[in-house]
Amino acid sequence: MDEVIVVRNLTKRFGAFTAVDDISFEVKKGEIFGFLGANGAGKTTVIRMLCGLSKPSSGNALVGGFDIRHQSEKIKANIGYMSQRFSLYEDLKVWENIKLFAGIYGMKKKDIAIKTDILLEELGFESQKETLVSALPLGWKQKLAFSVAIFHNPKVVFLDEPTGGVDPVVRRQFWELIYKTAEKGITVFVTTHYMDEAEYCDRISIMVDGRIEALDTPRALKEKFSSDSIDDIFYQLARNAKRKED
């Protein structure tokens, strides 16, 4: 089976409000899947459901082969997650953060120690092992947070606006990390506000008012909407949105 994420008629209602309205799609192994949409379109709700943080009102989805309704524990052990707010512990040292999260995902002490050194070398952070995370520049923190999210070798990593607030050079470096990750066979499910980043994805979906209005490779979408930029397509779709941005 090649599909790591299979979503079927997924719906989420909060009272009378339908946040996610009957969406279906698949994501393949090792794919970089861009999940776009304006604020309030329902992106975060979808990610929360796929991560097992909230239950769908109807429909279902499989993540890494596990059912999001009944196997959320198994799902959580097989995914990585990095939220839009940079989230490592600022008052812990670099290695303490790595050790903490690796431990949470059940890695063995010995493996953690070996892998930590490899990772720090790859990132060029060797000298920062004992540094408190609060003392790192934002771009470094972001890279570290991402590395921690994939440290336990998950099947899928969910990135919720990972590059918010970082400068273009760091964003570039960050995307290099994402490519490397996908090459290792880890599926990357990423939401972003930057339309130039959407171009880096293998496939993108655009969500409007809880529905997926477009889903294809960036090139195919450009042909279909006869436009030469994703930004433009996004604008065409999003301006019809009835929901107010929040």
Next chain:
Amino acid sequence: MKEFLTFTKKEFLHIFRDTWTMMIILVLPLVMMLLFGYAVTTEIRNTNIGILDYSKDETTRSIINRVQESEYFTISNYFNSYDEIDQSFKSSENSLVIVFGENFSENLLHLRKADIQIVADASDPNAAKTLVNYLSNIIGSTLKDLNKTTIENYEIKPELKLLYNPLMKSSYNFVPGVMGFIIILVCAMMTSISIVREKEKGTMELLLASPTSPITIIVSKLIPYFVISLINIITIFLVSYFIMGVPINGSLFWIFILCILYILVSLSLGILISTVSDTQLMALVISAILLLMPSMLLSGMLFNIESMPLILQGIAQAMPAKWFISAIRKLMIMGVDAKYVLHEFGALLLMEVIIIGISLKKFKKRLE
């Protein structure tokens, strides 16, 4: 289990690396003990007292000696005339003067009456009243000991017998109060802030998206505060017993059971506050206004609950600190059997059940 230890260790690190947290949870209790013990005291100690003795005989001397010996008074002046008394009050040399009339012993013996007068500076009426009471007691008991109780001018007062705290030491009152306050501070306020900090920083999302169960996350957060509270309680007990001379009359076992129950109630309150707050500031304000202030003012630590307006008495009943302080007073100072504090234990248990119930419901709702 291993995961649980990892988390607990992490929580300890959060605490140890934050200077302010360390100050609040470890230094503040000691500062409060010392403040209440030595600065904010309602008891009387070493008040300067002046003497104007027109007799200078055996009886007046024994009364003076007795006054001097008591730890409440220090004789600062001996006067020769009334005029000097007025001067001494104005220059604050003393706030109390005893005047003995002429021929005190002889009059007492032959006329069965003698003149004695207490002059007090009543610009602080409460203090003056207490001072006069103390002094009258000392004079009365001295005369009684001298077997000359029949003096008629000595006003016969109902004899006061102060049970459990005969010396009216305020430390008997504030030690339970400080414990009640500190535990609410450490457990409810600091815990709620530390949980909300993770929500605010986004690390809570990360933990919830990991295979760790929410129960592990929360319980491991509570452990350090539980341990620190126990350390605080033990410190307070040691300081109050060895330095302030507060007795521990009751069973240590029940005292600790009570403390643990109260700590658990406070921790649950911390969880409850964290479920309704989105920011650390909000958690701080809620705990300060709804818990800390009432625990200080309405728990019976500073003011007597029975003499409050009805509505405040009602609010006081809802304060865990009130029940804790009442029970610990009974167990520690009065030394009663555990069966006499069943009422307090019951109230705390009931609160614990209700708070946990509401928190669980809120928590489930959050996960939908």
